[in-house]
Amino acid sequence: MKERIILGIDPGTTIMGFGLIKVVGKTMQFMQLNELDLKKYDDHYLKLKLIFERTIELIDTHNPDEIAIEAPFYGKNVQSMLKLGRAQGVAMAAGLSREIPITEYLPKKIKMAITGNGNASKEQVAKMLQSLLGLKTLPKNLDATDGLAAAVCHFYNSGRVEVGKSYSGWAAFVKQNSHRTSESPQTPKGEESKLSRK
Numbered sequence: 001m002k003e004r005i006i007l008g009i010d011p012g013t014t015i016m017g018f019g020l021i022k023v024v025g026k027t028m029q030f031m032q033l034n035e036l037d038l039k040k041y042d043d044h045y046l047k048l049k050l051i052f053e054r055t056i057e058l059i060d061t062h063n064p065d066e067i068a069i070e071a072p073f074y075g076k077n078v079q080s081m082l083k084l085g086r087a088q089g090v091a092m093a094a095g096l097s098r099e100i101p102i103t104e105y106l107p108k109k110i111k112m113a114i115t116g117n118g119n120a121s122k123e124q125v126a127k128m129l130q131s132l133l134g135l136k137t138l139p140k141n142l143d144a145t146d147g148l149a150a151a152v153c154h155f156y157n158s159g160r161v162e163v164g165k166s167y168s169g170w171a172a173f174v175k176q177n178s179h180r181t182s183e184s185p186q187t188p189k190g191e192e193s194k195l196s197r198k
Contacts, residue, residue: 033148
């Protein structure tokens with residue numbers, strides 16, 4: 001039976017959670033979950049470097065076939081959103097540099113896939129993962145289970161059309177994000193109103 005490995009990442013500049021599952025046929029098996037703790041570092045750019053290096057290390061160690069990543073959500077604090085977006089971008093860049101297909105999922109979509117409730121708490125998601133994957137214990141911080149949840153969400157959505165934003169490499173990313181890479185970048189349609197509310 002065909003095997004594939006999915007790496008799930010919950011990006012953050014305080015803690016980056018991640019989890020890995022192996023898919024054999026139509027069955028998923030737990031491999032690992034952990035976190036990269038960045039709280040002790042004050043330099044934002046050092047944090048981004050460490051996120052990139054840890055993601056590359058995970059890729060080179062486990063050779064995932066696909067990466068599922070939690071997409072940033074819109075919040076009231078613009079600075080926090082920018083930092084979170086950078087963390088996600090750096091993790092994505094690591095995967096793209098190794099030509100690994102990446103799919104983004106909104107937090108509500110991940111929660112819905114795991115629990116059936118898009119407004120579920122971190123604790124509810126973690127408990128459901130524990131049941132689904134037979135985890136003996138749960139980590140103290142639930143960022144790791146959030147990363148694992150992204151991987152499981154991707155497993156559940158595999159083969160479906162319109163599962164999220166997917167990128168198979170740098171060329172695909174640039175093509176789908178031409179508004180971000182043009183010489184005179186423009187705010188995407190609809191973003192003006194979001195930004196004006198901040």
